[in-house]
Amino acid sequence: MKAEIIAVGTELLLGETVNTNAQYIARELANLGIDTYYQSVVGDNAERLHEAYKIAFGRADLVITTGGLGPTKDDMTKEVAAQFLNKKMVPHEESLKSIKEFFAKRGLPVNDGNRKQGYFPEGAIVLPNSVGTAPACIIEDKNIKLILLPGPPRENKPLFKTYIIPYLQKYRDKVFVSKTLNVTGIGEGQMEEMIMDIIENQTNPTVAPYSRARAITIRIAAGASTREEAERLIAPVESQIRDRLGIYVYGEGDISLEAVVAELLIEKGLTIATAESCTGGLLSARLINYPGISSVFMEGVISYSNQSKTRLLGVKPETLEKHGAVSEETAKEMAEGIRKVAGTDIGVSITGVAGPDGGTERHPVGLAYIGICINGVTKIKKINSSGSRNRIRNRLANTALDFIRREIL
């Protein structure tokens, strides 16, 4: 089955709304093992919507639309579908009744627009919408399946879950299983080179790398007649990839790097405190994003001024004067200092030049040092990065998290 998603709505074409519906449906279809080759967006315009149906049915056998089922004149997804498929619009008594009830409950009159929401192309399977007034429907016509869903995510998501997934599952002869590995501390290109032969030689499972804001992910997806068989196909490929990438793989699925670090700290009973300069709390904020971190995260310090580095962390004024605030020596004293004052097992420090100004030849923008002191042993990592202030700072927080992870492991 080849699917296509059409989102209908002028607000999407004007950039007033982000098309999160397409993303949600696309992911659900992928989970069902149904290929989507195209998505499109079209405005509230009969002629262009007709054209979108024509193109979609020329290349797909399952078309799913979102939007245009409302009560206004602009809402015409159902009507254009009926016209496209040469079907009459007929009343659906049950829907009309529940629309009437919906308005009666709120003490409002039912107008023609609302009544329109109870009409469907002849032969459609009508799916009641418990959240709003726009029922969804499925139209089966020759080899074509057309599914019309309302636009608001809080309406179409429950409809998709309740009716569409079970409906589509009937047409699947295979079960599709996928597993995602999260990678950090390595560039996408470099990682791809390390597993290029695996990516290229695999067809079932398929192996696909993606670059995200904070990590690279590798999706391993297999189709088989049972879940167990699909998992059996994935297992050897997964272990091959894990062997190659080793410590670069930090977790599976939706888990974040901070969650992995937090769980490691909790598991090993190691307490931690942070001392940040240019990142200004990004590292601590990521750690504290993990609920339950309170048993291991003790405190953090944003020692942005030299003064506070000395007063709060005991960094020696001579060190700051001789080596500068952005130096291996300062990072070391910061990490050791925060560990000492907080009385934790681990002290982590970040100091760097986030820019865009303030760079010098000796300390250019993007230069930073991350220090980690575990039970008295201190290691320092030197970083050179580039980009905006925001990007440099976020990458530093990410690198620091990864540094902590590797040192605990």
Next chain:
Amino acid sequence: MKAEIIAVGTELLLGETVNTNAQYIARELANLGIDTYYQSVVGDNAERLHEAYKIAFGRADLVITTGGLGPTKDDMTKEVAAQFLNKKMVPHEESLKSIKEFFAKRGLPVNDGNRKQGYFPEGAIVLPNSVGTAPACIIEDKNIKLILLPGPPRENKPLFKTYIIPYLQKYRDKVFVSKTLNVTGIGEGQMEEMIMDIIENQTNPTVAPYSRARAITIRIAAGASTREEAERLIAPVESQIRDRLGIYVYGEGDISLEAVVAELLIEKGLTIATAESCTGGLLSARLINYPGISSVFMEGVISYSNQSKTRLLGVKPETLEKHGAVSEETAKEMAEGIRKVAGTDIGVSITGVAGPDGGTERHPVGLAYIGICINGVTKIKKINSSGSRNRIRNRLANTALDFIRREIL
């Protein structure tokens, strides 16, 4: 000019990424007065990308793509465009040089994939990418304009702003000017009610509110034969809106709330220090996102444990015991404490229950207190919010910034 946006990337078809690029570009095109009738999404597949180009050029005269300019084999937007338009791929020396420099700076070798990023369809206008390794380009062919942009938003947004907007402006017979007001501290519905008559009665300029992650924005856009005339149309509507919304308007255009606060602090010569609990550094990280904050931001403390609240900020153990860590009293002592230890004009504190666990009847999830002490006078704000841990924490940091802004003004 009729535009069409094609987003290229299998990750979009698999629902792994939301197509925020289409939304951004669509909005910018609308600002320029350029109509977009369709958007589409296609995977990393030469044949289907070719088909997408064919359909788009059959109905639009401006096609803008995002994605597929990276170094891997899967990245083929440029190559398929060249093939579609019957153009040779030729090296672009300047781009090749800057790619080489990019990798040299990081001590990494340049591989064939990276080199590919320096090749373009013959005759293309190459637009240097200062953020990543994928330059963008514009291809003009007969009546067709094709603009290829990289996929990562942090790369394509600055490219669009710097090069594409001025390029497209040349083709407009009207000048379109828009102004954005940023609003915070009020709900979208409430704000809309306050200016509903202005929104409804305006056609040129148009007035449109949008809800963003950290603020609500109001876009006032006018078309006229000159920039001055458009600005003259905008001015009275803007001042009417500002009159109605008063202090809720915190700034114009791309300025962030933290930048407004930072500039106010610098202008008034007020130094600041922060004490955060559940936000864990989100407030300090936002302030430090502003370059030049070092003259006023002295230090921050993440006093996550009760112990650290007492040791670092001098919060009395009795206060914690009697009123709890999440209380007006604790927020007050935290704000006053950080101001005292840091020796600043302003001390700000945040303490709350971010959830998802740890809520009690007395201190439910979402309850928080923000304290601000300016020159000895302390005010406390009580907040009740809901949603995920992440959402609660981010809203608290935002509310704290707005609280600081109002108190300084």
